[in-house]
Amino acid sequence: MIGERGPDAVTHRAVAQRAGLPVSATTYWFESKEQLLQEAFLLAAREEVARVEAVVLELAPRELDAADWAAAVAAALASDLEDNPSRHVAFTELVLEGTRRPWLRDEVGRWESAWLRLAEMGLRAVGSTKPVDDARLVVGAITGLMLGQLANPQPHFEDDVFRPALERLFTLLTERAILRA
Protein backbone atom coordinates (compact mmCIF):
# COMPACT_ATOMS: atom_id res chain seq x y z
CA MET A 1 0.00 0.00 0.00
CA ILE A 2 2.87 2.34 0.79
CA GLY A 3 4.46 1.66 -2.55
CA GLU A 4 1.27 1.88 -4.54
CA ARG A 5 -0.32 4.97 -3.12
CA GLY A 6 2.21 6.47 -0.76
CA PRO A 7 2.53 6.45 3.00
CA ASP A 8 -0.49 8.74 3.37
CA ALA A 9 -2.68 6.00 2.03
CA VAL A 10 -1.98 3.80 5.03
CA THR A 11 -5.03 4.55 7.15
CA HIS A 12 -6.67 2.23 9.59
CA ARG A 13 -9.65 1.89 7.33
CA ALA A 14 -7.62 1.20 4.21
CA VAL A 15 -5.51 -1.39 5.99
CA ALA A 16 -8.58 -3.09 7.40
CA GLN A 17 -10.23 -3.22 4.01
CA ARG A 18 -7.12 -4.66 2.35
CA ALA A 19 -6.89 -7.26 5.09
CA GLY A 20 -10.60 -8.07 4.93
CA LEU A 21 -11.06 -7.17 8.56
CA PRO A 22 -13.07 -4.62 10.49
CA VAL A 23 -11.47 -1.30 11.38
CA SER A 24 -11.30 -2.19 15.02
CA ALA A 25 -8.95 -5.07 14.22
CA THR A 26 -6.26 -2.56 13.32
CA THR A 27 -6.42 -0.96 16.74
CA TYR A 28 -6.96 -4.28 18.45
CA TRP A 29 -3.74 -5.77 17.10
CA PHE A 30 -1.64 -2.63 17.07
CA GLU A 31 -1.42 -0.01 19.75
CA SER A 32 -1.44 2.81 17.24
CA LYS A 33 -0.93 3.61 13.60
CA GLU A 34 2.70 4.36 14.36
CA GLN A 35 3.17 0.85 15.71
CA LEU A 36 1.39 -0.67 12.77
CA LEU A 37 3.73 1.11 10.39
CA GLN A 38 6.71 0.12 12.47
CA GLU A 39 5.85 -3.56 12.39
CA ALA A 40 5.17 -3.43 8.68
CA PHE A 41 8.47 -1.72 7.99
CA LEU A 42 10.45 -4.09 10.15
CA LEU A 43 8.87 -7.11 8.58
CA ALA A 44 9.44 -5.78 5.08
CA ALA A 45 13.03 -4.84 5.78
CA ARG A 46 13.80 -8.31 7.05
CA GLU A 47 12.14 -9.92 4.08
CA GLU A 48 14.16 -7.72 1.76
CA VAL A 49 17.44 -8.61 3.41
CA ALA A 50 16.52 -12.26 3.15
CA ARG A 51 15.68 -11.85 -0.50
CA VAL A 52 19.00 -10.24 -1.34
CA GLU A 53 20.90 -12.73 0.76
CA ALA A 54 19.27 -15.51 -1.17
CA VAL A 55 20.46 -14.06 -4.46
CA VAL A 56 24.06 -13.79 -3.41
CA LEU A 57 24.15 -17.08 -1.55
CA GLU A 58 22.92 -18.74 -4.68
CA LEU A 59 25.59 -17.04 -6.76
CA ALA A 60 28.48 -17.29 -4.34
CA PRO A 61 29.41 -20.96 -4.80
CA ARG A 62 29.43 -20.73 -8.58
CA GLU A 63 32.54 -19.91 -10.51
CA LEU A 64 31.54 -16.81 -12.39
CA ASP A 65 33.49 -14.08 -14.07
CA ALA A 66 32.55 -10.41 -13.91
CA ALA A 67 30.23 -10.53 -16.90
CA ASP A 68 28.36 -13.54 -15.58
CA TRP A 69 27.96 -11.91 -12.23
CA ALA A 70 26.63 -8.78 -13.84
CA ALA A 71 24.17 -10.79 -15.86
CA ALA A 72 23.00 -12.82 -12.90
CA VAL A 73 22.62 -9.86 -10.57
CA ALA A 74 20.93 -7.80 -13.24
CA ALA A 75 18.52 -10.59 -14.05
CA ALA A 76 17.63 -11.23 -10.42
CA LEU A 77 17.14 -7.62 -9.45
CA ALA A 78 15.52 -6.46 -12.67
CA SER A 79 12.89 -9.15 -12.59
CA ASP A 80 12.31 -8.43 -8.94
CA LEU A 81 11.84 -4.79 -9.84
CA GLU A 82 9.53 -5.54 -12.71
CA ASP A 83 7.47 -8.05 -10.80
CA ASN A 84 6.82 -5.75 -7.96
CA PRO A 85 7.90 -2.16 -8.46
CA SER A 86 5.70 -1.09 -5.58
CA ARG A 87 7.84 -2.95 -3.14
CA HIS A 88 10.92 -1.08 -4.21
CA VAL A 89 9.08 2.19 -4.06
CA ALA A 90 7.99 1.29 -0.57
CA PHE A 91 11.55 0.50 0.37
CA THR A 92 12.76 3.84 -0.70
CA GLU A 93 9.94 5.39 1.28
CA LEU A 94 11.19 3.35 4.19
CA VAL A 95 14.67 4.75 3.78
CA LEU A 96 13.33 8.27 3.71
CA GLU A 97 11.17 7.68 6.74
CA GLY A 98 14.31 6.42 8.40
CA THR A 99 15.72 9.92 8.24
CA ARG A 100 12.91 10.98 10.55
CA ARG A 101 12.33 8.05 12.86
CA PRO A 102 15.28 6.76 14.89
CA TRP A 103 14.01 3.19 15.28
CA LEU A 104 13.63 2.94 11.52
CA ARG A 105 17.04 4.44 10.93
CA ASP A 106 18.62 1.59 12.85
CA GLU A 107 16.78 -0.99 10.82
CA VAL A 108 17.76 0.73 7.57
CA GLY A 109 21.34 0.68 8.81
CA ARG A 110 21.18 -3.06 9.31
CA TRP A 111 19.63 -3.42 5.90
CA GLU A 112 22.44 -1.46 4.28
CA SER A 113 25.04 -3.48 6.16
CA ALA A 114 23.53 -6.65 4.78
CA TRP A 115 23.74 -5.25 1.28
CA LEU A 116 27.35 -4.24 1.78
CA ARG A 117 28.25 -7.63 3.18
CA LEU A 118 26.66 -9.32 0.23
CA ALA A 119 28.31 -7.06 -2.32
CA GLU A 120 31.62 -7.68 -0.62
CA MET A 121 31.08 -11.40 -0.86
CA GLY A 122 30.31 -11.13 -4.53
CA LEU A 123 33.30 -8.92 -5.16
CA ARG A 124 35.60 -11.33 -3.41
CA ALA A 125 34.24 -14.08 -5.59
CA VAL A 126 35.12 -12.24 -8.79
CA GLY A 127 38.54 -11.29 -7.41
CA SER A 128 38.35 -7.65 -6.42
CA THR A 129 41.41 -6.44 -4.54
CA LYS A 130 39.44 -3.98 -2.44
CA PRO A 131 36.12 -5.71 -1.85
CA VAL A 132 35.23 -3.65 1.20
CA ASP A 133 35.75 -0.29 -0.47
CA ASP A 134 34.27 -1.40 -3.75
CA ALA A 135 31.18 -2.76 -2.06
CA ARG A 136 29.96 0.75 -1.28
CA LEU A 137 30.38 1.69 -4.89
CA VAL A 138 28.56 -1.36 -6.15
CA VAL A 139 25.69 -1.01 -3.70
CA GLY A 140 25.43 2.68 -4.49
CA ALA A 141 25.38 2.05 -8.21
CA ILE A 142 22.79 -0.71 -7.95
CA THR A 143 20.58 1.38 -5.68
CA GLY A 144 20.90 4.41 -7.90
CA LEU A 145 20.25 2.54 -11.12
CA MET A 146 17.19 0.86 -9.70
CA LEU A 147 15.86 4.12 -8.34
CA GLY A 148 16.40 5.62 -11.76
CA GLN A 149 14.38 2.84 -13.32
CA LEU A 150 11.57 3.42 -10.87
CA ALA A 151 11.59 7.12 -11.55
CA ASN A 152 11.88 6.93 -15.28
CA PRO A 153 11.25 3.42 -16.54
CA GLN A 154 13.15 2.30 -19.61
CA PRO A 155 11.51 -0.30 -21.83
CA HIS A 156 14.43 -2.78 -21.82
CA PHE A 157 16.00 -1.91 -18.53
CA GLU A 158 17.78 -5.17 -17.88
CA ASP A 159 19.29 -5.57 -21.33
CA ASP A 160 19.90 -1.96 -22.28
CA VAL A 161 20.78 -0.33 -19.00
CA PHE A 162 21.24 -2.46 -15.95
CA ARG A 163 23.33 -5.37 -17.19
CA PRO A 164 25.64 -3.25 -19.37
CA ALA A 165 26.26 -0.85 -16.52
CA LEU A 166 26.93 -3.59 -14.01
CA GLU A 167 29.07 -5.49 -16.46
CA ARG A 168 31.17 -2.46 -17.09
CA LEU A 169 31.52 -1.75 -13.39
CA PHE A 170 32.37 -5.33 -12.44
CA THR A 171 34.74 -5.70 -15.34
CA LEU A 172 36.58 -2.54 -14.45
CA LEU A 173 36.83 -3.49 -10.81
CA THR A 174 38.33 -6.87 -11.63
CA GLU A 175 40.44 -5.78 -14.59
CA ARG A 176 42.25 -3.51 -12.25
CA ALA A 177 42.87 -6.49 -10.04
CA ILE A 178 44.30 -8.40 -12.98
CA LEU A 179 46.48 -5.49 -13.99
CA ARG A 180 47.88 -5.19 -10.50
CA ALA A 181 48.61 -8.88 -10.36
Add this chain to the structure above:
Amino acid sequence: MIGERGPDAVTHRAVAQRAGLPVSATTYWFESKEQLLQEAFLLAAREEVARVEAVVLELAPRELDAADWAAAVAAALASDLEDNPSRHVAFTELVLEGTRRPWLRDEVGRWESAWLRLAEMGLRAVGSTKPVDDARLVVGAITGLMLGQLANPQPHFEDDVFRPALERLFTLLTERAILRA
Protein backbone atom coordinates in the same frame (compact mmCIF):
# COMPACT_ATOMS: atom_id res chain seq x y z
CA MET B 1 8.63 20.74 4.74
CA ILE B 2 8.42 17.61 2.64
CA GLY B 3 12.00 16.73 3.45
CA GLU B 4 11.76 17.54 7.12
CA ARG B 5 8.52 15.90 8.08
CA GLY B 6 7.37 13.99 5.04
CA PRO B 7 4.77 14.68 2.39
CA ASP B 8 1.94 14.16 4.87
CA ALA B 9 3.09 17.22 6.74
CA VAL B 10 2.23 19.47 3.82
CA THR B 11 -1.21 20.68 4.89
CA HIS B 12 -2.77 23.98 4.03
CA ARG B 13 -2.45 25.10 7.60
CA ALA B 14 1.16 24.08 7.95
CA VAL B 15 2.09 25.75 4.68
CA ALA B 16 0.29 28.93 5.68
CA GLN B 17 2.01 29.02 9.04
CA ARG B 18 5.44 28.47 7.49
CA ALA B 19 4.73 31.24 5.01
CA GLY B 20 3.36 33.58 7.66
CA LEU B 21 0.04 33.84 5.88
CA PRO B 22 -3.55 32.97 6.71
CA VAL B 23 -4.91 29.59 5.68
CA SER B 24 -7.07 31.16 3.04
CA ALA B 25 -3.99 32.37 1.19
CA THR B 26 -3.13 28.77 0.33
CA THR B 27 -6.44 28.25 -1.38
CA TYR B 28 -6.48 31.76 -2.76
CA TRP B 29 -3.22 31.29 -4.65
CA PHE B 30 -3.59 27.63 -5.51
CA GLU B 31 -6.64 25.86 -6.79
CA SER B 32 -6.07 22.86 -4.58
CA LYS B 33 -3.49 21.13 -2.46
CA GLU B 34 -2.57 19.03 -5.46
CA GLN B 35 -1.74 22.13 -7.45
CA LEU B 36 0.20 23.57 -4.59
CA LEU B 37 2.33 20.45 -4.41
CA GLN B 38 2.74 20.41 -8.14
CA GLU B 39 4.05 23.95 -8.28
CA ALA B 40 6.36 23.31 -5.37
CA PHE B 41 7.76 20.17 -6.99
CA LEU B 42 8.22 21.81 -10.35
CA LEU B 43 9.97 24.79 -8.84
CA ALA B 44 12.22 22.59 -6.74
CA ALA B 45 13.08 20.30 -9.64
CA ARG B 46 14.10 23.25 -11.78
CA GLU B 47 16.19 24.70 -9.01
CA GLU B 48 17.90 21.37 -8.54
CA VAL B 49 18.75 21.02 -12.20
CA ALA B 50 20.14 24.54 -12.17
CA ARG B 51 22.22 23.74 -9.13
CA VAL B 52 23.77 20.65 -10.69
CA GLU B 53 24.30 22.42 -13.99
CA ALA B 54 26.16 25.13 -12.16
CA VAL B 55 28.54 22.59 -10.61
CA VAL B 56 29.45 20.97 -13.89
CA LEU B 57 29.60 24.18 -15.87
CA GLU B 58 32.03 25.47 -13.33
CA LEU B 59 34.14 22.34 -13.59
CA ALA B 60 33.94 21.79 -17.33
CA PRO B 61 36.38 24.43 -18.54
CA ARG B 62 39.06 23.40 -16.08
CA GLU B 63 41.70 20.84 -16.95
CA LEU B 64 41.17 18.18 -14.35
CA ASP B 65 42.14 14.55 -14.09
CA ALA B 66 39.88 11.86 -12.72
CA ALA B 67 40.98 12.33 -9.11
CA ASP B 68 40.44 16.08 -9.25
CA TRP B 69 37.03 15.60 -10.73
CA ALA B 70 36.13 13.16 -8.04
CA ALA B 71 37.31 15.55 -5.36
CA ALA B 72 35.45 18.50 -6.85
CA VAL B 73 32.20 16.64 -7.40
CA ALA B 74 32.39 15.01 -3.98
CA ALA B 75 33.05 18.34 -2.31
CA ALA B 76 30.23 20.10 -4.11
CA LEU B 77 27.61 17.42 -3.57
CA ALA B 78 28.65 16.43 -0.06
CA SER B 79 28.52 19.98 1.21
CA ASP B 80 25.20 20.42 -0.53
CA LEU B 81 23.98 17.31 1.22
CA GLU B 82 25.29 18.36 4.58
CA ASP B 83 23.98 21.90 4.33
CA ASN B 84 20.52 20.82 3.50
CA PRO B 85 19.80 17.13 3.83
CA SER B 86 16.09 17.86 3.85
CA ARG B 87 16.21 19.04 0.30
CA HIS B 88 17.69 15.80 -0.86
CA VAL B 89 15.19 13.84 1.13
CA ALA B 90 12.47 15.89 -0.50
CA PHE B 91 13.90 15.16 -3.91
CA THR B 92 13.78 11.50 -3.37
CA GLU B 93 10.21 11.88 -2.18
CA LEU B 94 9.61 13.69 -5.41
CA VAL B 95 11.01 10.83 -7.42
CA LEU B 96 8.78 8.38 -5.59
CA GLU B 97 5.75 10.58 -6.05
CA GLY B 98 6.66 10.60 -9.72
CA THR B 99 5.90 6.90 -9.87
CA ARG B 100 2.29 7.79 -9.03
CA ARG B 101 1.64 11.10 -10.75
CA PRO B 102 2.21 11.34 -14.48
CA TRP B 103 2.91 15.04 -14.60
CA LEU B 104 5.61 14.60 -12.00
CA ARG B 105 7.07 11.64 -13.78
CA ASP B 106 7.74 13.81 -16.80
CA GLU B 107 9.47 16.40 -14.75
CA VAL B 108 11.57 13.76 -13.00
CA GLY B 109 12.48 12.45 -16.44
CA ARG B 110 13.74 15.87 -17.48
CA TRP B 111 15.64 16.11 -14.25
CA GLU B 112 17.35 12.78 -14.85
CA SER B 113 18.17 13.77 -18.41
CA ALA B 114 19.87 16.88 -17.13
CA TRP B 115 21.92 14.80 -14.72
CA LEU B 116 22.91 12.41 -17.48
CA ARG B 117 23.87 15.24 -19.80
CA LEU B 118 26.01 16.74 -17.11
CA ALA B 119 27.68 13.48 -16.20
CA GLU B 120 28.37 12.89 -19.86
CA MET B 121 29.96 16.29 -20.15
CA GLY B 122 32.17 15.59 -17.19
CA LEU B 123 33.13 12.18 -18.49
CA ARG B 124 34.08 13.61 -21.84
CA ALA B 125 36.26 16.13 -20.07
CA VAL B 126 38.21 13.40 -18.28
CA GLY B 127 38.49 11.34 -21.44
CA SER B 128 36.01 8.53 -21.14
CA THR B 129 35.59 6.48 -24.30
CA LYS B 130 31.94 5.75 -23.64
CA PRO B 131 30.65 8.88 -21.97
CA VAL B 132 27.02 8.19 -22.80
CA ASP B 133 26.98 4.68 -21.36
CA ASP B 134 29.14 5.57 -18.43
CA ALA B 135 26.97 8.53 -17.53
CA ARG B 136 24.20 6.22 -16.34
CA LEU B 137 26.64 4.41 -14.14
CA VAL B 138 28.05 7.60 -12.69
CA VAL B 139 24.65 9.14 -12.04
CA GLY B 140 23.44 5.91 -10.53
CA ALA B 141 26.44 5.63 -8.27
CA ILE B 142 26.19 9.25 -7.14
CA THR B 143 22.47 8.95 -6.50
CA GLY B 144 22.90 5.71 -4.63
CA LEU B 145 25.79 6.88 -2.51
CA MET B 146 23.98 10.04 -1.54
CA LEU B 147 20.84 8.13 -0.69
CA GLY B 148 22.94 5.83 1.42
CA GLN B 149 24.36 8.79 3.29
CA LEU B 150 20.87 10.11 3.93
CA ALA B 151 19.71 6.76 5.17
CA ASN B 152 22.70 5.96 7.29
CA PRO B 153 24.90 9.01 7.75
CA GLN B 154 28.63 8.42 8.08
CA PRO B 155 30.62 10.93 10.10
CA HIS B 156 33.20 11.74 7.39
CA PHE B 157 31.17 10.99 4.34
CA GLU B 158 33.05 13.15 1.88
CA ASP B 159 36.53 12.04 2.87
CA ASP B 160 35.91 8.44 3.83
CA VAL B 161 33.19 7.35 1.46
CA PHE B 162 32.12 9.66 -1.30
CA ARG B 163 35.42 10.95 -2.69
CA PRO B 164 37.21 7.57 -2.53
CA ALA B 165 34.32 5.87 -4.29
CA LEU B 166 34.05 8.50 -6.99
CA GLU B 167 37.80 8.61 -7.43
CA ARG B 168 37.92 4.89 -7.92
CA LEU B 169 35.06 4.96 -10.37
CA PHE B 170 36.39 7.88 -12.38
CA THR B 171 39.88 6.46 -12.38
CA LEU B 172 38.71 3.10 -13.62
CA LEU B 173 36.59 4.63 -16.31
CA THR B 174 39.48 6.69 -17.63
CA GLU B 175 42.23 4.15 -17.07
CA ARG B 176 40.42 1.86 -19.36
CA ALA B 177 40.44 4.64 -21.93
CA ILE B 178 44.18 5.00 -21.51
CA LEU B 179 44.72 1.28 -21.81
CA ARG B 180 42.73 1.11 -24.98
CA ALA B 181 44.69 3.97 -26.48
Add this chain to the structure above:
DNA sequence: CAGTGAGCGGAACAAATGTACCAAGAGGCG
Protein backbone atom coordinates in the same frame (compact mmCIF):
# COMPACT_ATOMS: atom_id res chain seq x y z
C1' DC C 1 -11.33 61.85 -4.01
C1' DA C 2 -14.59 57.94 -4.42
C1' DG C 3 -14.46 53.46 -5.96
C1' DT C 4 -12.81 49.11 -6.83
C1' DG C 5 -10.54 45.08 -6.74
C1' DA C 6 -6.66 42.35 -5.03
C1' DG C 7 -5.21 40.32 -1.05
C1' DC C 8 -5.66 39.42 4.12
C1' DG C 9 -7.82 37.41 8.24
C1' DG C 10 -10.45 34.28 10.33
C1' DA C 11 -14.50 31.62 10.97
C1' DA C 12 -17.19 27.67 9.32
C1' DC C 13 -18.28 23.14 7.31
C1' DA C 14 -18.07 18.57 5.39
C1' DA C 15 -15.21 14.69 4.88
C1' DA C 16 -11.60 11.76 6.49
C1' DT C 17 -9.01 9.81 10.09
C1' DG C 18 -7.22 7.99 14.70
C1' DT C 19 -9.03 5.94 18.42
C1' DA C 20 -12.37 4.28 22.03
C1' DC C 21 -16.23 1.67 23.16
C1' DC C 22 -19.58 -1.87 23.25
C1' DA C 23 -22.10 -5.85 21.88
C1' DA C 24 -22.01 -10.28 19.79
C1' DG C 25 -19.64 -14.70 18.27
C1' DA C 26 -16.41 -18.61 18.70
C1' DG C 27 -14.02 -21.98 20.67
C1' DG C 28 -11.78 -24.27 24.23
C1' DC C 29 -12.19 -25.91 29.26
C1' DG C 30 -14.10 -26.87 33.80
Add this chain to the structure above:
DNA sequence: CGCCTCTTGGTACATTTGTTCCGCTCACTG
Protein backbone atom coordinates in the same frame (compact mmCIF):
# COMPACT_ATOMS: atom_id res chain seq x y z
C1' DC D 1 -23.47 -27.71 29.14
C1' DG D 2 -22.04 -23.10 30.99
C1' DC D 3 -18.40 -20.05 31.36
C1' DC D 4 -14.66 -17.20 29.91
C1' DT D 5 -11.34 -15.23 27.09
C1' DC D 6 -10.01 -13.89 22.58
C1' DT D 7 -11.58 -11.93 18.45
C1' DT D 8 -14.87 -9.77 15.40
C1' DG D 9 -18.13 -6.35 13.81
C1' DG D 10 -19.79 -2.02 13.90
C1' DT D 11 -20.73 2.45 15.77
C1' DA D 12 -19.38 6.78 17.88
C1' DC D 13 -16.56 10.76 18.81
C1' DA D 14 -12.94 14.16 18.79
C1' DT D 15 -9.40 15.93 15.81
C1' DT D 16 -7.41 17.11 11.55
C1' DT D 17 -7.71 18.57 6.93
C1' DG D 18 -9.39 20.40 2.43
C1' DT D 19 -12.12 23.87 1.05
C1' DT D 20 -15.62 27.68 1.16
C1' DC D 21 -17.27 32.03 2.51
C1' DC D 22 -17.56 36.59 4.05
C1' DG D 23 -15.99 40.84 5.93
C1' DC D 24 -12.02 43.93 6.17
C1' DT D 25 -7.89 46.69 4.56
C1' DC D 26 -5.47 49.27 1.45
C1' DA D 27 -3.26 50.74 -2.64
C1' DC D 28 -4.13 52.23 -6.98
C1' DT D 29 -7.00 54.42 -10.70
C1' DG D 30 -10.17 57.05 -13.27
